[in-house]
Every structure is written in structure tokens, then in C-alpha cells.
Amino acid sequence: MIEFKGVNKYYGDFHVLKDINLTINQGEVVVVIGPSGSGKSTMLRCINHLETITNGELTVHNISVADKKTDINKLRRNIGMVFQHFYLYPHKTVLENITLAPIKVLGKSEKEAKETALHYLQKVGIAEKAQSYPSQLSGGQQQRVAIARGLAMSPEIMLFDEPTSALDPEMIGEVLDVMKALAKEGMTMVVVTHEMGFAKEVADRIVFMDEGRILEEATPAEFYANPREERAKLFLSRILNH
Amino acid sequence: MLDFTILTENFDIYLEGYKTTIIASLIALVASFLLGTLIAVFRIAPFKPLNWLGTVYVEFIRNIPLLVIVFFFFFGLRFSGPVAGATGLTIYTAAFIAEAIRAGILSVPKGQMEAARSSGLTYGQTMRLIILPQAIKIVIPPLGNQFINLVKNSSILGVVAGLDLMYHADLISSRTYVTFDVYIFVALFYLSLTIPLSLGVGYMEKRLAKSN
Numbered sequence: 209m210i211e212f213k214g215v216n217k218y219y220g221d222f223h224v225l226k227d228i229n230l231t232i233n234q235g236e237v238v239v240v241i242g243p244s245g246s247g248k249s250t251m252l253r254c255i256n257h258l259e260t261i262t263n264g265e266l267t268v269h270n271i272s273v274a275d276k277k278t279d280i281n282k283l284r285r286n287i288g289m290v291f292q293h294f295y296l297y298p299h300k301t302v303l304e305n306i307t308l309a310p311i312k313v314l315g316k317s318e319k320e321a322k323e324t325a326l327h328y329l330q331k332v333g334i335a336e337k338a339q340s341y342p343s344q345l346s347g348g349q350q351q352r353v354a355i356a357r358g359l360a361m362s363p364e365i366m367l368f369d370e371p372t373s374a375l376d377p378e379m380i381g382e383v384l385d386v387m388k389a390l391a392k393e394g395m396t397m398v399v400v401t402h403e404m405g406f407a408k409e410v411a412d413r414i415v416f417m418d419e420g421r422i423l424e425e426a427t428p429a430e431f432y433a434n435p436r437e438e439r440a441k442l443f444l445s446r447i448l449n450h
Numbered sequence: 451m452l453d454f455t456i457l458t459e460n461f462d463i464y465l466e467g468y469k470t471t472i473i474a475s476l477i478a479l480v481a482s483f484l485l486g487t488l489i490a491v492f493r494i495a496p497f498k499p500l501n502w503l504g505t506v507y508v509e510f511i512r513n514i515p516l517l518v519i520v521f522f523f524f525f526g527l528r529f530s531g532p533v534a535g536a537t538g539l540t541i542y543t544a545a546f547i548a549e550a551i552r553a554g555i556l557s558v559p560k561g562q563m564e565a566a567r568s569s570g571l572t573y574g575q576t577m578r579l580i581i582l583p584q585a586i587k588i589v590i591p592p593l594g595n596q597f598i599n600l601v602k603n604s605s606i607l608g609v610v611a612g613l614d615l616m617y618h619a620d621l622i623s624s625r626t627y628v629t630f631d632v633y634i635f636v637a638l639f640y641l642s643l644t645i646p647l648s649l650g651v652g653y654m655e656k657r658l659a660k661s662n
């Protein structure tokens with residue numbers, strides 16, 4: 209469903225992504241980990257073309273993301289994204305946040321969009337907040353709204369970039385629970401996170417990155433039991449003892 | 451003591467100028483807002499030649515005196531006084547408005563653009579529905595100040611026979627040989643425009659702060 213073939217990316221002279229090869233199949237949950245600055249966010253953001261690759265081949269559903277002829281807005285409809293800092297629209301209510309893209313991009317009627325929005329709000333457990341503004345919600349609630357906003361487009365893929373690392377510890381669980389439920393329903397997910405409990409429970413694969421390279425790709429069981437790479441061992445010991 | 455007969459006996463003349471000042475200010479206000487918004491969008495659009503054009507406009511216009519711009523239209527292009535004045539005001543004020551709007555747009559977190567774009571909205575839709583509505587709250591106070599400056603700067607029309615308050619005050623002054631009192635009353639006419647404007651901006655600011 210998502211395929212990186214020999215992908216490189218540079219910021220000027222700086223080589224951020226080095227020869228990335230990665231295939232993610234439908235329904236798979238892939239967790240990406242690695243030290244700060246290793247290129248995790250950049251790799252994720254290439255998938256929906258928030259960043260442009262320099263060379264190599266990156267396809268989603270066999271459609272080349274970097275190709276000038278690709279209708280990028282059409283591609284993006286099918287890929288939801290959740291950010292570390294939520295980025296809800298502060299001037300719109302929770303409901304409007306969720307219905308905006310379905311109405312403007314998919315051309316749904318207001319009524320239909322609202323029904324869908326309420327359905328997903330229910331699913332993430334905050335239907336009663338539909339009329340609130342983002343600033344009236346806790347961080348955990350905002351992030352759940354952001355997930356509902358992504359889901360309301362009925363995407364086939366969801367990307368998560370450290371969705372819990374801006375949250376107070378007591379709110380991390382509520383967001384992870386929503387994500388776990390989503391994973392179990394068969395959503396294709398690429399998740400940058402250091403939440404190892406989450407990775408163990410639902411990840412099909414863990415991808416370990418360092419200095420722009422994918423150093424290791426393994427099932428969680430393999431990865432934790434016996435990381436092959438010295439760097440991965442070091443990294444794991446650091447985050448697990450943290 | 452202020453001689454109020456100056457005001458009462460020349461009231462029609464004052465009023466004549468007051469009307470022109472209001473009309474010229476209103477026209478320049480609307481036109482400079484539109485032009486300024488356009489230039490601001492030029493400056494941030496993801497297209498280099500437009501950025502360049504916007505920057506050149508702002509840097510060039512901001513750094514020459516308003517009087518010179520008005521003279522350009524009056525002596526250079528032979529516009530009539532009121533038209534040269536209003537055009538000069540528009541061109542000049544638009545540069546400042548563009549900067550205020552650009553600063554407002556840039557103050558909206560980058561993630562807002564990314565979140566909206568990643569949901570499939572186009573650049574134009576994102577600007578219109580997400581970025582500009584947030585920017586406007588930040589832009590209103592400086593924009594209000596620019597409008598107040600514009601009203602005051604409209605006195606430049608007097609220099610090019612622009613038929614405004616200043617021009618008519620000069621007439622009254624040369625006829626009555628009174629200077630001080632004549633211009634005090636002019637100040638009152640300007641205040642009658644700028645104080646409501648200033649209060650209006652304050653009110654909008656408060657309302658927007660509440661809606662957050």
C-alpha cells in the first residue's frame with residue numbers, strides 16, 4: 209500500500225533520509241522509533257507529500273507521490289494525519305473541525321458530515337464536546353478530536369507523528385486506547401512513537417531509524433528480545449530505563 | 451479665547467472640505483485594504499516571482515515620503531488634486547497594510563496549514579477558511595492604526611489643491627487673516643473621524659479576544 213524504494217531526501221547539503229526501502233501493506237501497523245533527529249517525522253511526512261523526496265520512488269496505492277502529474281489533494285484525502293501538537297482549528301468548534309474537510313473536499317452535505325462526525329466523536333469518547341472550542345478541551349481530548357477529524361475522511365491510511373508526546377502522562381492512555389482500537393479494526397497505520405507498550409500490543413513491525421537510515425525492521429517480539437543492531441540496543445535501553 | 455465666529459461663519463466651507471476628506475479617506479481605505487491584502491498574499495505565496503514583486507513594492511513605497519508619491523501623480527501624471535491625493539494615499543497605505551496582514555498570517559502556526567493541507571484542502575481553501583480568519587484577529591489592531599493614519603495623512607490633499615479640509619481651511623485663513631483658530635477647528639473635524647475609528651478598533655479587539 210505504501211512503498212519506499214531507494215528514497216533519499218536532502219535539506220540543502222544535509223542528507224536526512226538515506227536510501228529508504230520500506231513496504232507497508234494494507235492493514236499493517238508499523239511503529240517507527242529512533243533517536244531525535246533521525247528522520248522519523250521527515251519519512252512520515254513524505255508519505256502525504258508534506259515533504260518532497262529528492263530521489264527514489266515513493267508510491268501510495270501504486271501512485272507516485274512525487275510525480276508532478278499526481279493530484280496530491282486527491283491522494284491526501286485517503287491519508288489521515290495526526291500531529292504531536294494536534295493542530296485543531298482554534299476558531300472552529302469540535303464539530304466544525306471534523307466536518308470541514310468532508311464538506312469541502314468530499315462534497316458531503318452538512319447533515320451527512322455532521323452524522324459522520326458525531327459517529328467518530330462517539331468512537332473516541334467525547335460526543336458531549338461537539339459544540340466546544342478546542343481551547344476548552346484538555347490535551348488528551350484535543351488529540352482524540354484530531355483523530356476523529358482524520359477518521360471522518362474515511363482514509364485507508366492513518367499517520368501519527370508522536371501523538372502522545374505533548375500530553376500529560378495521565379492523558380496518554382486515553383489516546384493510545386483509541387489508537388489501539390483503530391489498529392485492531394484493521395486500519396493501516398504508521399506511527400512514530402516511543403510508547404513501547406503500544407508497540408508491543410498492536411504493532412506488526414517496528415522500524416528503527418538512526419541518522420536517516422532504517423537500521424532494523426522486525427516484529428516487536430524479535431526486536432525487544434534481541435535487537436540485532438548495537439545502536440538499537442543502546443536506544444532501547446535508554447527509553448526503557450527512562 | 452477661541453473665536454467661534456470663525457467656525458460658524460465659515461461652516462459651509464469647512465463642511466465642503468470635511469466631505470471631501472471623508473470621501474477620499476473612504477476610497478483610499480477600501481482600495482488600500484484590497485491592494486494591501488493582495489500584496490501580502492504575493493509576499494507569502496509559494497511562488498518566488500510574486501514574493502519578489504511584493505517585497506519590492508513594500509520596500510520601495512514604505513521608504514519614500516507620501517508627499518513625493520502624491521506629487522508623482524499630480525505633477526507627473528497630471529491627475530487632479532483630489533484624485534492624485536487619494537491615489538497616493540492608497541499606494542502608500544497599502545504598503546503598511548500589506549506588512550500588517552503578512553505579519554498576521556505568519557503568526558498563525560505552520561501546523562495549521564499542514565493540518566488543513568493534509569486533509570486534502572487546496573492552498574486557496576486553507577488560506578480562506580483556516581489561515582485568514584485566524585490572522586485577522588491579530589491584524590485588526592495594527593490595521594485600525596493604519597486607517598487612523600490614513601485619515602490624518604489625507605491632509606496631504608491640501609498641498610495639491612485637493613479640496614479637502616486642509617485646502618478649505620487655507621482658504622478661510624487667507625480670507626480672514628486668522629490662522630490659529632482656523633486650524634484648531636480643523637483639528638476638531640479630524641478628531642471627529644479618528645476618535646470613533648479608534649473606539650471602533652478597541653471594541654472589535656475586545657470582541658475578538660472574547661471569541662477565543
Ligand SMILES: Nc1ncnc2c1ncn2[C@@H]1O[C@H](COP(=O)(O)OP(=O)(O)OP(=O)(O)O)[C@@H](O)[C@H]1O
Binds near residue numbers: 219246247249250251
Ligand atoms: N525544514 C528543514 N530544514 C532543514 N533541516 C531540517 C528541516 N526539517 C528537519 N530538518 C532536520 O532533519 C533531521 C531529521 O528531522 P526529523 O524531524 O525528521 O527527525 P525526527 O526523527 O522526527 O526527530 P524528533 O524525534 O526530534 O521528532 C533533523 O536533523 C532536523 O534538524
Ligand SMILES: [Mg+2]
Binds near residue numbers: 248249250369370
Ligand atoms: Mg519528529
